[in-house]
Amino acid sequence: MRFGILQFPGSCDERDAVEAAARVGDAELLWHREGNLGQVDAIIVPGGFSYGDYLRAGAIARFSPAMESVIAFANEGGPVLGICNGFQVLCEAGLLPGALLRNTSLRFRCAQVDIEVVNAETAWTSAASPGETLSIPAKHGEGRFYAPNVEELEANGQVAFRYAPRQNPNGSLNDIAGVCNERGNVVGLMPHPEHAVDALTGSTDGLKLFASAVGALAGR
């Protein structure tokens, strides 16, 4: 199992994602100018501030050569995970529905939050149980999920994660913390599972997402 983690100028959680993925498989960084992704089995678009979040979070990164290949990879059913800024990039690229708006507080907020696994049948959640609660940190200023067709997403099972009651840090619609595409191979979430893989730093619940991708590959 080989994870590829995209690196844009301005990414900041890419090394954390490499280390987290390396706990369950092999992991390498993929430079954004490189169109050829090589032999990777799953792709993570990491957190950070790609291109300084200038214009709009994720709006510039989605035009990078590597993203063309990520879109093709996703369309073939390859597992793709977008974390925080990566979630924003995947929404901008049209791989995931909806958009991330500024937090209702208009402030960056960093806090450990509990999120509930709503859909445990995606490529990145299959190692969790439906309704299971994961303790994972969230840290962002633009994480308020919005989609005009949110009822449709709910009905389709495209809500992957929801903040636990009273823990929504950003004012997201329906407390949505993460969503998936219809096929379930592309998942995005605002909280950072790569920062929840070691009891010493607070939690190991995030490992479930990476383990899920390993399981999904084995099952394919």
Next chain:
Amino acid sequence: MPDPTAATPPNLVESSRAIPGVDAAVQLGLTRDEYALIVEKLGREPNEVELSVFSLLWSEHCSYKHSKKLLVTLPTEGPKVVMGPGENAGAVDVGQGLAIAFKVESHNHPSAVEPFQGAATGVGGILRDIFAIGARPIAVLDSLRFGEPTSERSRYLLDHAVQGIGHYGNSIGVPTIGGEVYFEEPYEQNCLVNAMALGMAETDRMIRSAAAGVGNVVVLFGASTGRDGIGGASVLASAEFGEDDPDKRPTVQVGDPFEESKLLECSLELLERGLLVSLQDLGAAGLTSSSAEMASKGEVGVDLDVAKVPLREPGMAPFEIMVSESQERMLCVVEPARVDEVLAVTEKWEVHGTAIGTVTDTGHLRVFVGDELVGDMPVPALVDDCPMYTLEPAKPEGGAPAIYPAPTRTPAADLKDPRDLLLALLASPNIASRRPLFEQYDCLVQSRTVRRPEQADAAVLMLPRGGAIAVSIDGTGRRVAADPYKGTMENVLECAANLACAGAQPLGLTNCLNFGNPEKPHVAWQLSESIRGLGEACVALDAPVVGGNVSLYNESATGPIYPTPVVGLVGELPDPASAGRSGFGRAGDTIAVVGPFAPFLPGSELHKLRGEPLPDGLEHVDLEGAKAAHEAIRDAVRAGAITSAHDIAEGGLLVALAEAALFGGLGASVDLPLDPFANPERLLFGESPGRGFVVSGEAPALEALRERTPVTLIGTVGGDALKVAAGITEFEVALSVLSEAHGALAPLFP
């Protein structure tokens, strides 16, 4: 004085021979005597470029001309020091081939003019200092001072400075793991924004800033150079504030963390591939100070062609290019054969690498526009010949109360009941929870943060090859004002106490000395006494000073700020899994007061709430007794023998107990031994910084500490309230009520 016209070097291009003269020099902040000295060293009067360069390098900010004679008295050597003062940052050995670089620096004056950009570029600047020595930045801490939050201006400065720090640190992917903020009236017109950064490096891969190798190429990379911040940090930081501050806004630099993120990765890749001879960041005084310092340390000359510098706007004069403080730029020295490889790396990271000069054997800094020489200065004159001043300290009659008015009485001033006083103190701006601030900072990126804010008294980061470091930053301005010597010793003790509670032993210390105008005798007294206390405390605690920064002239029309030495300590602990916690952790644990805790009310937060004047002097500071307590607690934490340890700081014993309860989410019942005739306020709310601790654990483990330091068992952990008995005083307060009081800062961040 030699005849200046006769001494003009014939090779200086005709168009740059105009002489601005001594009045222009005075406007740039030099004295007439200093100007005469420049003429003597140069053998002629300086032209515009040369005068600009001299005025910056001879400013207080660059030359430390009023503080250097005192700073050299500080202890700077120790077995773990791998880089001491003089480099971009200091560094200590943490074993297994790794070093931790760290430094604190002020950005007070820019922040008072434009708090968001001032604070943001403060973070950007200190981060560049760290990666300029080849260390990857791993943490930021900040130390902030504002006027009382009842003032609209203070609330504005606070809110925007916090957002600026978060904006820069969060965006560049360096966690902000700790800090402190205090509110006092003397900071109303002159806020303090100090930022500290830590970096990690392979000890044998760190790089120094001295230029070397005649014929080597000087390469500038990073952002393009504009007119922003011309004379900003260096000029703003070297004079008192007047009423025309909004006019100074154009001298504040604008930060771009995305540019710095690229600059950081590019610099580290250049170093990793061994392509550089030396590296230096461009901070205050821009190209001027970076090139002059590189040349001075290498005892060489440097020729720069300012026509090659990538500019943000056309038509910039040579002197403007030399003094611009545009952010996010670095300067490096490269062997000619490696220039193409260096430029390929700068191209990869899109940071405009440009060869702009060469290292020479002339010993001069020479500035060219193409082939035309527009400035020619001996490097020693620029860097070494600035006059060093001896201060004339004098303690004013009556001490601190003669310098500072008493704090304004607060509505809590008339409270007498200890329960009411506890709640008033918990809700007071200097003690209330900092959660509304620190939640605006990413404290965990890079995946090393083992203890976040409010989990332990010091932040703890684990290291990749085992072990961990703890770090804390502390300043206690009001008590230093009361007694600059003892107050500064207490300040160091309090910071070291935080490390002890986390289980860490100090390795090294950095400091930022924020003071008023040192040319005034009472400020000179504060500065010299404070540095004396700092040095003695560092010697006692085996914590050498590895670097620091001085910020003087922090005054406004209403007088000087409280003298505010801010110290940052870095310590080591063998096992991140045994890092200490400050909150109670287990119902049934015994609680003890540990250490030579000797509380007094003068100078305390309670006296501040009541509007009591500052005392003239503080009580005796028992450095050795404090050190013994720190060592006993540190060893107990490392051995896992105790559950929690929290130092008794602002607000005294009751506040420390309430905090330990709140941080752990567990109540406590305590019975405090009190002489029935004694004033209970002194025991409950008196302060004795760095010398007392609230510790919880099993009773035998606490008793065992008694061999090394005083221990008084006072109660038990449990329940959902704090129950206190002390002599005839008895009360109970629910955790939910304590929590509500402690959350009093939230409305400052709507």
